[in-house]
Amino acid sequence: MxxxxxxxxxxxxxxxxxxxxxxxxxxxxxxxxxxxxxxxxxxxxxxxxxxxxxxxxxxxxxxxxxxxxxxxxxxxxxxxxxxxxxxxxxxxxxxxxxxxxxxxxxxxxxxxxxxxxxxxxxxxxxxxxAGASPSLSRNIVFGDWRLDTLSLRATHSDTHEIIELSGSDFALLMLFLSHPNEILDRDTISIATRGREALPMERGIDVQLSRLRQRLGDKGNRYIKTMRGNGYMFTASVTYER
CATH class of the missing domain: 3.40.50.2300 (Response regulator)
Known part of the structure; x- marks a missing residue:
């Protein structure tokens, strides 16, 4: 029922x-x-x-x-x-x-x-x-992190710190992990994470990106690069594990 x-x-x-x-x-x-x-x-x-x-x-x-x-x-x-x-x-x-x-x-x-x-x-x-990301992966390794796509938890490989991702954080991270080394514009990000195109002068995407970078300890933007005038690119190596 x-x-x-x-x-x-x-x-x-x-x-x-x-x-x-x-x-x-x-x-x-x-x-x-x-x-x-x-x-x-x-x-x-x-x-x-x-x-x-x-x-x-x-x-x-x-x-x-x-x-x-x-x-x-x-x-x-x-x-x-x-x-x-x-x-x-x-x-x-x-x-x-x-x-x-x-x-x-x-x-x-x-x-x-x-x-x-x-x-x-x-x-x-x-x-x-969640269990059918690229290569049908349960776990995705990127940079210093291993993401469990079922629990929405990421574990740091060195410190073993565990972070739990909100739905919007997970959607944004999965978007990047599914398109490494590709430039994603603001509309693409907004549609994937919020279901609509970005509004003029809207700061919500900037906040989401900043929050995800902070949670991943990406202070030097090692993972998410800002491509001025074009969008953003995920540049960390990505490995999919079953």
């Missing part, structure tokens, strides 16, 4: 929660909602992680950024941050700490549902291809 995709809405505005429950239920999703971080923690403890979380930035108690960081320590569940319409800082911070996408308030139901479906499609494709 087909199980509905379960979405958890975290927003302290009861009217917004009710509207989102109505919109998303009509779109075929199973929806739960809570008003703050404390209620969210209780829900996760009792029900486990949903298929996707819609997380408002402005919350009483722990804000959305803090909650996103807490979730990322435990799970790679897709997270869409709900941000103020004109506050680019919120959007950038959300991406930096591991959110997969953001949508600015106010938003139309059609826009929200389209973004949710696009993110879920990307996550589904990643799961389907």
């Amino acid at each position: 087909h199980t509905k995709t379960h979405i958890l809405v975290v927003d302290d505005d009861s009217e917004i929660r009710e509207l989102l429950e109505e919109y998303l239920s009509k779109a075929g999703f199973q929806v739960s909602s809570v008003e703050d971080g404390e209620a969210m923690a209780e829900f996760l403890q009792q029900q486990g992680y949903p298929d996707l979380i819609l997380l408002d930035v402005m919350l009483p108690g722990d804000d959305g950024f803090t909650l996103c960081q807490k979730v990322r320590r435990q799970s790679n569940v897709p997270i869409i941050m709900l941000t103020a319409v004109s506050d680019e800082t919120d959007q950038i911070i959300g991406l930096e700490i591991g959110a997969d996408d953001y949508i600015a308030k106010p938003f139309s139901p059609r826009q929200l549902i389209a973004r949710i479906k696009a993110l879920l499609r990307r996550m589904h494709v990643q799961e389907d291809e």
